[in-house]
Amino acid sequence: MAENEEPFRRGMVVMAHPDDAEWSCSGTVARWCAEGWDVVYVLCTDGSKGSSDPEMTSEKLVEIREKEQRDAGNVLGLQDVVFLGYPDSYLEPTLELRKDIAREIRRYKPDVVIVGSPGRDIERGYYVSHPDHLAAGEAALSAIFPTARDRLTFPELLDEGLEPHNVREVWVTGGDNSDQFVDVEAYMDTAVKALKAHKSQVDQENAGEWFRQGRIDTGKKVGMAYAEGFKRIPFG
Numbered sequence: 001m002a003e004n005e006e007p008f009r010r011g012m013v014v015m016a017h018p019d020d021a022e023w024s025c026s027g028t029v030a031r032w033c034a035e036g037w038d039v040v041y042v043l044c045t046d047g048s049k050g051s052s053d054p055e056m057t058s059e060k061l062v063e064i065r066e067k068e069q070r071d072a073g074n075v076l077g078l079q080d081v082v083f084l085g086y087p088d089s090y091l092e093p094t095l096e097l098r099k100d101i102a103r104e105i106r107r108y109k110p111d112v113v114i115v116g117s118p119g120r121d122i123e124r125g126y127y128v129s130h131p132d133h134l135a136a137g138e139a140a141l142s143a144i145f146p147t148a149r150d151r152l153t154f155p156e157l158l159d160e161g162l163e164p165h166n167v168r169e170v171w172v173t174g175g176d177n178s179d180q181f182v183d184v185e186a187y188m189d190t191a192v193k194a195l196k197a198h199k200s201q202v203d204q205e206n207a208g209e210w211f212r213q214g215r216i217d218t219g220k221k222v223g224m225a226y227a228e229g230f231k232r233i234p235f236g
């Protein structure tokens, strides 16, 4: 950050599903909120496919997952949670999705936006991403640059009173190329509590342990007890 610029105080997290943000960056979000930032989540899908229970319906699940995500947001201290409502598991990086994300960026004017990686990393071998995650990452990056800052793109957003906004940095989660590390040691209990708010999705017995271990492994790379890592993309 340049010396003459205001410190960051507004964050946004754009993810595909309810619970993605908790898995990937809730320690950082807990820290931002504790430090007085305004933080908003934008969830692209409705989470309507995330159950193997034969008694469960998509309609019931949408309600359950929205409530769980709002509960997690209350634990973290989010300013708002926005549900774009696209059907789970069918997400594509369309112009419509790009516009919907750009609308929220213009509305909430974040300094930093956290997004998932749009890249499918075959080389890693042990993890193949959900297609919704790739689509959300691609649409979010395109919404940040150039759509949110370009006056003449989607002029209907201007008609809604939403002026262009320049995001100052993007932090991409989930890659092996992290160069931005956040010390989340003091926020682990809050982050795990937020994760466990997703009762329909998260193993209440083991999830906390998996979550902590991931932060310990990341922290080891940079001499922190618990850390979350991101690939940082600054916009000048």
Ligand SMILES: [Zn+2]
Pocket: 016, 017, 020, 130, 133
């Ligand atoms: Zn997901």
